[in-house]
Amino acid sequence: MMKLLRKIAQLAFAVPVVAGLVMSATYADTIKIALAETPSDELAAFFVALDRAKANGLDYEWTAFSDEELAIQAVLSGQMDIGFGTPYAAMQRSKAPLRIVFQLSKLKFFPVTTKKYEKLEDLDGEPILLHSRGGGTDSIANVIEDRLGIEFGERSYVPGSSNRVAALLGGRADATIIDLSNKNKLMRSEAGKDFNVLEMFDVDASDEALFANLNWIQENEEDVQILIDALVSVYKDMHDDPTFVRRETNPDGPIGQLPEEILAELDGFYTDAVEAGLYDPNGGGRKAAQADMEWYSAAGQLDGDPSELNIEDFWYLKPLDAATE
Known part of the structure; x- marks a missing residue:
């Protein structure tokens, strides 16, 4: 699946896969956005906001x-302007003044195992299979250990939930x-009977957030405001009607060119996601920052x-405040 998605991105933008990333075409005077994965159903709402x-x-x-x-x-x-992620360790340890401007999704993840657990x-x-070292699933594993007084065995990392499902299915x-x-x-499929979803505590912290260097944000406030306004409008519309994402997806864009079987599941995905509280219609803000x-x-x-931590050392709230007034 990852190879297929990379190929789609290549066809959409006529560029090569280089050193672990898919490059889009480069133009002057543009905001350069660093995604943390190839376009998928989970990014459909974000691409609607970009449109x-x-x-x-x-x-x-x-x-x-x-x-x-x-x-x-x-x-x-400085290679990219805005990124996807939750770079809290980098914020605290690097000299670059990184700031989060929007919570893209919450940490709504689920421990899934074979029947032996x-x-x-x-x-x-x-042993446990996680997304990436220092990422959201890694932090979930850390908190599980802390709260339950256990310690996982070897941690292995495979980006992409679908790829980790494939690892489960493949033994x-x-x-x-x-x-x-x-x-x-997985659990609705025929194979679902072979797996358990383990009971998990509620989490309101950020899984994915949009962040940038504070100096760059302040130098490009008009463009940042346009993007945050668009994101807030999409997230509010999504909570009113999750099926709008599929209807507003550009058929010629990177999401519209995904396989039809994925597009057919968009309504179900966003309906489930909104019901589960995956997205904050107000972009997280101070509530998300404190939870983080x-x-x-x-x-x-x-x-x-x-x-004792100051959320303004990690979040820049001005664009989100303006968008949600």
């Missing part, structure tokens, strides 16, 4: 990196943490007492 932003005068290009760490490094280096405590000492893993969409697809302080401190990615 709305473009209609309001935003010029942009996107690059799909193979994982979140590469996207973060691309923004840190029935509860999270059964995973003490057991190459017995335990992983996957997203809502792939959990539902607590979560990522517990996950070991932020140092210090979360009650």
